Amino acid sequence: MAAPVTAERPAARQLPGGHALRRIGKAIRSNRKATAGTVLLVLFTLISLFPGVIAHDDPVQDAYTPRLGFSTAHLLGTNSFGQDLWSQVVYGTRNVLEIAIVVGLLTTGIAVIIGVAAAYLGGVWDGVLSVFTDILLVIPLFPLLIVIAAYTNGANMFVLIAAITLTGWSYTARQLRSQALTLRSRDFLEAARVRGERRLYVILVEVIPTMTSLIVASFLTNALYAILFSSGLQFVGLGDPNTVSWGTTLYWAQNEAALQTGYPQWAIAPGLCIAAMGAAFALLNYAFDEIGNPALRPVRRPRRRRNA
Secondary structure, eight states: OOOOOOOOOOOOOOOTTTTHHHHHHHHHHHOHHHHHHHHHHHHHHHHHHOHHHHOOSOTTOOOSOTTOOSOSSSTTOBOTTSOBHHHHHHHHHHHHHHHHHHHHHHHHHHHHHHHHHHHHHOHHHHHHHHHHHHHHHHSOHHHHHHHHHHHHTSBOHHHHHHHHHHHSSHHHHHHHHHHHHTTTTOHHHHHHHHTTOOHHHIIIIIIGGGGHHHHHHHHHHHHHHHHHHHHHHHHTTOBOTTSOSHHHHHHHHHHTTTTTTTOTHHHHHHHHHHHHHHHHHHHHHHHHHHHHOGGGSOOOOOOOOOOO
């Protein structure tokens, strides 16, 4: 008697994003700009985690002589309120980095859910979600944030995070939707449909892992804009003036006419820090753009073989 034929379960397909971390690490190591961005971001992270190691004064303590110049005791001098500027710049790193990371994660998460769902589900879902996304795209973002922050009357960090997150996901969602649309007819998605997999499973396990590099690049972009928007709102006086942050330091420097009265470091130091942290996210973005778009990868000349 012939042995009964049993249907073999197909071998588990390796997820398209299984090598994403390896590719990301390779891109960072092979790209000088990405390496520089990583070094800057690690440096700012360490400063935010251990500010007391390099700044020993309380940033809000007004126990010193106002408007002192550069010295070993006060590396950047003091402001008009007798507060140490070096401590304010160092301790302000944590606030900016927290807003950048939290807003970047939340904004990218919302964009992934809406953008990928709209592309994969199609039909009415795609139409409704696309219209909602387009409405936010045509609204000027920064004026809208100014209105929200002004309405909350001195927004704290949580209000800033909520405002930037709820208004800043639309552009990323549009990008991810366009990318997901190119994947709808791929063979591995057709195989998942034939196996009877649920839509949520297909989106989370099949579609999203193939877009890892684009999602990471979107996070870096959103984090960069979060730094600029939050610091801008704080600078114009729509944040909490009692918060130790680079934006509020710039706000008080502008109020006290630091540049006009001979204390430029009060404004220049936090401004340079904002530019440096923004550059860190921007430089890191080069690596992930190259992963997602081969046309952006630099052309490497073949090495000449040495004559034996």
